[in-house]
Amino acid sequence: MAKQNRSKYTEDNFVPIKNISNGMIVLENNLKVCGVKIQPRNIFILEPDLQNMIINNLKDVYNMIDYEFWIVVADRPVDINVFLSQLQLLYNQVQNQAKRKLIMEDINKANEFMNNNIVDTEYFLLFKEKDINIIQKRIRTLITNLANAGLSSQQVTNDDLRMILDNFLNGGQTTTLGTVIG
Numbered sequence: 001m002a003k004q005n006r007s008k009y010t011e012d013n014f015v016p017i018k019n020i021s022n023g024m025i026v027l028e029n030n031l032k033v034c035g036v037k038i039q040p041r042n043i044f045i046l047e048p049d050l051q052n053m054i055i056n057n058l059k060d061v062y063n064m065i066d067y068e069f070w071i072v073v074a075d076r077p078v079d080i081n082v083f084l085s086q087l088q089l090l091y092n093q094v095q096n097q098a099k100r101k102l103i104m105e106d107i108n109k110a111n112e113f114m115n116n117n118i119v120d121t122e123y124f125l126l127f128k129e130k131d132i133n134i135i136q137k138r139i140r141t142l143i144t145n146l147a148n149a150g151l152s153s154q155q156v157t158n159d160d161l162r163m164i165l166d167n168f169l170n171g172g173q174t175t176t177l178g179t180v181i182g
Contacts, residue, residue: 020162023155024135027128034135035069035126036142037160039152057149064145067138069127074167075119084110124156124164 016028025033043051087110091103125142129135139155146153 020158031128033128036153037156038123054150061145061149072124074164078118
């Protein structure tokens with residue numbers, strides 16, 4: 001007879017996540033989901049020969065992977081509030097009208113970005129494994145092989161993993177907890 005899950009939380013019945021720590025999602029069966037975040041690179045501004053070389057090198061990277069993996073593309077909202085604040089401070093300090101006009105144009109453009117929900121697209125290569133030594137070896141190998149292919153990458157962070165989960169489970173909305181007002 002199958003074991004029934006009697007949790008009062010819906011997520012517990014279909015998302016077997018125990019914890020997120022050290023750049024890994026730890027599942028209830030102790031498998032760990034982790035991987036690398038690949039920095040975007042616009043290869044279409046490069047010479048055709050260099051484009052083809054990067055694409056062929058990336059094919060080689062994928063062909064060297066001998067375990068199950070997922071390529072995840074996720075959008076992360078861009079927060080430019082700090083940049084906007086700095087522009088506003090600069091605008092208040094500058095007396096030259098021509099410079100003030102240029103700064104105001106930048107402020108208006110930044111506000112336009114904020115009002116249009118601009119996002120950064122991020123790329124991840126994820127895998128699952130129980131053995132921490134194998135995980136570390138795979139991450140090092142991926143980072144090295146991607147660098148050899150002309151792409152920069154690093155191990156995913158806890159924030160990256162939470163953002164990926166938010167994208168898939170919450171329609172991209174970040175989960176925030178607050179006071180319920182009755």
